[in-house]
Amino acid sequence: MDSTYDLMEVLNHIDPSELDYQGWVNVGMALRHEGYSVDIWDRWSMNDRRYHAGECEQKWRGFHGAGTPVTGGTIVQYAREQGWTPPYDPGTALDWNDTVSAEGVIVDSSWVEAREVLQPKHWNPAGELIKYLETLFEAGENVGYVVKSWKKEEKGKEKWVPADKGAYGRTAGKLIELLSQCNGDIGSVLGDYDPEGGAWIRFNPLDGKGVKNDNVSDFKYALVESDLMDIEKQHAIIRELELPVACLVHSGGKSLHAIVRIDAADQAEYRKRVDYLYDICKKNGLAIDQQNKNPSRLSRMPGVMRSDQKQFIVDTNIGKESWTEWKEWIESINDDLPDPESLDDVWENLPELAPTLIDGLLRQGHKMLIAGPSKAGKSFLQIEMCIAIAEGKQWLNWACTQGKIMYVNLELDRASCLHRFKDVYQALGWQPKNLKNIDIWNLRGKSRPMDKLAPMLIRRAAKKNYIAIVIDPIYKVITGDENSADQMSNFCNQFDKVCTELGVAVIYCHHHSKGSQGGKKSMDRASGSGVFARDPDALIDLIELETTEELMKQQENRAVCDACRQYLDAHFKWEDDLSQDDLCSSVQMLNYCKEKLDKWQMAALERNIEAAKARVKGMTAWRIEGTLREFSKFDPQNLWFNYPIHVVDKSGVLGDIQPEADAPSWKKNFSKRKNPEEAKKERKESLETNYESILSFNNGEKVTVKELCEAMGKSEDTIRRYIKEHGGFWITDGEVGKKQ
Structure with missing residues (x-):
């Protein structure tokens, strides 16, 4: 877990009593994975009535790690589900130097022209307040207001502040009725106010029981106020930002009070939206008083006097009509998306397609996912592909374009990784003529979440002329919950950034979900959100084939024959002595060798034969299926994983084998039956x-x-x-x- 979040702070926002047993265990596993002690888990668990002393320590001893570890991202996800909102969203990668994004910047405050605030031509106090109430409230909603004030000293200056909680039990409808009949004397309805201090009103409706945030009955509005610039400039920025202002009030002092539509479902959403609103205002030069965030906050009441200055309504219903419309507009202003183009304009001059990287599978600049279960040799398969691209040779049944490639190793120690490349070269029987085309970035123990790794990778890969980058494996760099579609969409977007910035293909591998996979489509086998399978341009999926004893005997027979032929080729001229049938029979080949070889030569051959038989026993059978965006669907490819390489089954013996889950139930049960x-x-x-x-x-x-x-x-x-x-x-x- 990187330092994006303080896990202890996040953990404080999770109520253990709201988690089921597995959720509670997952928190413990995540804490252990991130290096925390069992005491942290135990103290947090005490907040649940189901807590039993010693149970955490007992479970802790059983956490020995897993192929797919539970990480701190799980704790973050649980906190989100219980209403926690992070101080910022780490899902989007920052630039190399973590510069602040210009997203949401609409106004250059240094260039904005001041906009005059017009005083009302005819002063009608009751009319001002009636208009305010009609704009912001329903007739049956309770309104809070304060008319009593007192002068206090703050930072060496005197300031008028509300003297009490004020009234909060009268409805907007009742107040409008009384104000309509007061002949301009609003004091007869609200109570007299001190004209030096003015009066205040709450812009959100209350439940009639108090004036705290918990008494807000509907989170409709937020207050935007800034008194650090000329009031005319405030007015201009508010207008330029097209804030969805329901009512804009002159405070009678140095600021305007913009009552902005928020329309939040609850207090948690209100806080999130206000944070976003204030952030946009700040980016555009409107410094907001952070104390105004509370939904029960008081604002200046229009229709009253304040030190010979009027508190009045400047305008109503300005800017965008709703919060949703305004936010969509803000996010569209600074995007870097291209404008739509007419097909008619490009029909006769279509752009060239990206060059092919792997023939029939993948283009340069695109993404490919290799998915499969453990023990499928996915890392070896990717190393084989790296070597094929570096040497310009064929990978399995697909020809590769020659070029430079970077292999990002996140799992193996450096020595093991380098030895694997040499082992694969030797097993393939290829001369390493283009080792300069392969760069390896060893990051075991030093990896970062993908949103942090992407800019580092781009910086190191720039100007290297790579045509592909392989990231192995991605579980080491996943940010967030892999079952969350939106979080995994953000995660996969990092691959797009690498592709776009470097013009390279990005190839990565992921594991299958638990359980039998034979009955599933290739797109549905990868663990976690369906985003994994649907995001890449090419999906290559491996599934194991259940071999029979008879089939493995055939492979052993073939291995013995091959060992005999190789030994004979090295020492004799012999091909014309045997028929084609004899060449395919291990019995006939061994009988011939016993006649041809002396005892020392036969002993050497028998050692080769035993080694060949051992390799056959370790072989597993696999089928590759795929889903492609740029090319037509290919026929399933059958292959053997003969450590350390995958070999295409050219004999066709694997063609009729079904994956385990697809075999008839009677056959599966029979094969698993024990005596x-x-x-x-x-x-x-x-x-x-x-x-x-x-x-x-x-x-x-x-x-x-x-x-x-x-x-x-x-x-x-x-x-x-x-x-x-x-x-x-x-x-x-x-x-x-x-x-x-």
């Missing part, structure tokens, strides 16, 4: 292992049938049957012991 002796042995070993584990956990104290039931996931009757079958345990009153 009675194997099943009995497995039950005995499971019972012994779980008994010893519980005994150790209980510090040598008793083990109960109930504990064995929980550990093994079986009923009490089943556990008792296992114990009786084993014969090496006794049971007394629910306690289990080992016989001497």
Whole structure:
């Protein structure tokens, strides 16, 4: 977890009682992954009535890591779900030097022309206030206001401030009715105010029970006020920004009070929108008083006097009509998106397509995802691809354009990574003629989240003339929750930035979700949000094929034949001695070799044959499927992973094999069925292992049938049957012991 968020601060915004059991465990796993102690998890867990002393420490000992670790991003996601709003959104990458974005800048305050604020021609105090109430409130909504004031000294200056909470139990409709009948004497309706201090009114409706933020019944408006510049300039900027102002009031002092439409659903959304509003105002030269953020805040009441100055309405319903319209307009002003173009203008002069990088799969400047389960050799597959591009050779069944490539290694230590490249070169049988075309950036233990890594990568790759960059694997650089579509969309946008800035293809790999994958489409196998599969221009997906014993015997036969041929080729001229059928029979080949070779040569050949058989035993079968945006769909490609390389199955023996989940249920069940002796042995070993584990956990104290039931996931009757079958345990009153 990078320093974008203080995890302890984020954790304080999560109520453990609102999480289910798995959510609680995930928080613990994330804290351990990020280097925190169990004490942090334990203290936080105490806020839940389900807390049990010692349970955190017990669980903590079982967190040994996983292929897909639970990171601090999970804690951030839980906090968001419970209403926490980060001080800023880290989803968008900053520039190399973290310069502040110009997004939202509409006005250059140093050039804006002042705009006059016109005084009302006819002073009608009651009319001013009635207009204010009719603009901001429904007839049945309660209005808060204060007319009493007192003078206090603040920073060496005297200032008039509200003397009390004021009134908050009268509706807008009632006030309008009374003001309409007061003959201009608003004091007879509201109470007399001190003309030196003026009067105040709350711009959001209240529940009639108080004047705190919790008493706000509808979060309609926010106050924008700045008294650090001329009032005419304030007026100009407010107009230029097209703020959705419901009512613009002259304070009778040095500022205008803009009552801006917010229309938030609740207080949490209100805070978020006000933060955004104030940020835009600040960027455009309108410094806002931060104390005005509260939804229950008082604003200057129009229709009253303040030190011989009128508090009056300047205008109503100016700028954009709603918050939504205004925000969309703001975000459209500074975007760097191109303007729409007419197809008619380019029809006879279409731009050239990006050059092909991998024939039939991927163009330069595009993105490709390689997805697959663990043990599929995804890293080796990407190394094979890097070498094929560097040498301008074929990768599996696809020809590659020759050029420079960067391999970003996030998982392996430097020595292991470099040895892998050499091992793959040797296994492919290729001469390393273009090693200068391969750059490796080793970042194990030094990686950053992708939004931070992208600008660093761009800086290092600039002017290197790469045609592709491989990032392996992406779980090391994921920011946010991989199941969140919007967060993963932000994450994948970083790849777009690398593609656009460098003009390179970006190739990365991701793991499959848990469970059987054979019954799913290739686009639905990758773990997390569907964004992963739908974002890249090319998706290459690997799924394992379940080989049969007969098939593996065929491969062993072929390996023996190949070993014999290779040895004979190195020592003799022999091809005309055997028929084509004999060349495909390991028995015939071995018989021929025994006649042809002396005992020393035969011993050397047998060593080669044993090594070949061992390699066959380690081989796994795979099928590559794909979804392409730029090219037509290719036929599934079958291959063997013969460590350390993948070899295309040219014989076609893998063509008829179905992935495990696609095979008929009777066939799957039959192949997994154990004979009675194997099943009995497995039950005995499971019972012994779980008994010893519980005994150790209980510090040598008793083990109960109930504990064995929980550990093994079986009923009490089943556990008792296992114990009786084993014969090496006794049971007394629910306690289990080992016989001497």
